[in-house]
Every structure is written in structure tokens, then in C-alpha cells.
Amino acid sequence: MAKAHVYKRDHINTDEIIPARFLNTDDEQELAKHCLEDLDANFVKKVKPGDVIVVVGDDFGCGSSREHAVWALRGAKVSAVVAGSFARIFYRNAINCGFPLVELPNAGKDINDGDDITIDLTGGILTNKTQGKTLSFTPMPDFAMEIIREGGLLNHIAKKK
Template sequence: MNATGTVIKFGDNVDTDMIIPARHLSTADPKVLRHHFMEDVDPTLAGRIQPGDILVAGRNYGCGSSREHAPIAIKGTGAACVIAESFARIFYRNAFNIGLPIIECPEAARAIADGDRVEIDFEAGTIYDHTTGETFPTPPFPEFIQGIIKFGGLVQYVSAGGSYHDV
């Protein structure tokens, strides 16, 4: 399982209200939420993000409220993955629950720049920056996490025969 895309870079402490403003929480439809991704920070971003793009951020990405709408909005944009120095723990769990791959890799998050072309090999545990030629090791996703991502979320994974006990 691989992902290759162009990086959109953010700083530290990107909270869930920045990711998806509270006024849009009346729906959990990713097709609707995608249009409001980060709109209070950059109103043009939702229109510029392309399927497969990779989000890279600093420390404490997804802090704030525990709403699942934030990772749903990100997944709705078609972003392939979020790489950050660190994630708020509830965001971390919510992201995997809906099948959004996220990677905690401080070295990569600090070194990769906005606009870089990055390739991620989730099984091997590598992040390769095609722009700079740097490679960053990261723990590979366990098989059950790969299953959750492949099936689009925990509910779909269990419905397809994956074991909840693996999680």
C-alpha cells in the first residue's frame, strides 16, 4: 500500500475547529465537509487540494474537540495521508476509525516542505521526499491497520470479516 502526492504543509496546533469550523457540523457527509476544510485559515485551500495530496503538519495536529468531523473532512478532500510531528490522541484514533492514514514522524514533518512530492510506503514504513531525495523511516502499519484503511474504516473492516479483537 503506497501513496504519492504533493505536500500541503501546516504548522503546530492545528485544531479541529480550524480543520472543519463548528458551523458545518450539521452533516457528517465527507462530500459536503470537504468544501469547508480549513476554510477559516485559507478559503481557497479546499478548491486547490487534489486527491492524493499529502498533508504535513507540526506538533499536536487535531487538538481541540473530539469530533470525528475533522478526519472525515480530510478524507473527503481525497488527501492520501497526514504526516505530523505529533497528533492529539483522540484525533489519532478517530482518523484510523474512519480509515484515514496518519503517520507520526517528527523528522519527516520538520524536513518536508510545502509543495514537495512525497511517496509513502505504508507496509515498508518509509517516507521518501522525491524533491529532496531524503528518506525517513517510520514504523510500518500493522496488518489490521492496513485492513482498516483498505476497507475505509473500522466498521467496514469488521463487516468484511476483520476481527475487532485485532484492534
């Protein structure tokens, strides 16, 4: 089961997702130990593989261009982030790493912390099994989905080569 971890905040920035004091390494497992540390010190203790972060708010991932933010989330085995909107560089980094994002404004009224959810990325359907609700969203653009399916931009380039 994929549990939703709900945060109600705008502008959750990359300094909160992975603070710069941990940027002296690019080891994904090291970074994962500090994922979201300055936002929720308990996050790494409660997250389980496949869980989803649901942000009720806009501009997730603003600030520094550090891709370490995506790696920390991926290293913590988060399967996707749902938010009202995403900051530009974070959005690109996620696509380039093959990490799925879902743009869904007002997710707060239909998803509570701890709900069991599944996401159909291509179909644009988020199912909240706990509440028996289905929510639709606009899937990421085709070229982004293609990069995500190939496991990231560099695989995409290596394949074209």
C-alpha cells in the same frame, strides 16, 4: 503526483480542520468544501486528489471529537496526514475510518511546501522525490493497519460477525 501541503503549527485543532458552523451536515462532500478553512482559506482551491498534509508540529487534531474532521480531509481527497504527533481522538477516528496517519517529528527540514512525496505505510518509508530524500517512520501498529486495510473499524466488525 502527491504534493505536500506544509503547515508549521502545533495544536491544529478540529475546529480549524472543520469549523462547527459546518457541523449541521455529515455530508462528506459538503464538509470537504470547508476543509481547513480557518487555518488556510485557500487550501480547498489548491488541494489535488492524493495530496498529503505535512504538519511541522505536534498534537494535530486536538479538541472536539468530531469525526467530521477526518471526513472533511477524506472528502477533499487528501491521502494522508504527516505530523509530529496526533491528538488521541483524532488518531482513533482516522484509524476507524481507514485514513492513514504518519508520525514523523521534524519533517520540516526534509519536506518543503509543494514537494512531490510518496508514502509506503507498511514499510514506514516516506520518499521526497523533489529533494531525492527518503525518511523512515514507525508504521501504525499492526491492528491499526489491519483496520485501515479493511477500510475501517465497521468493516472489520462486519467481517468478524
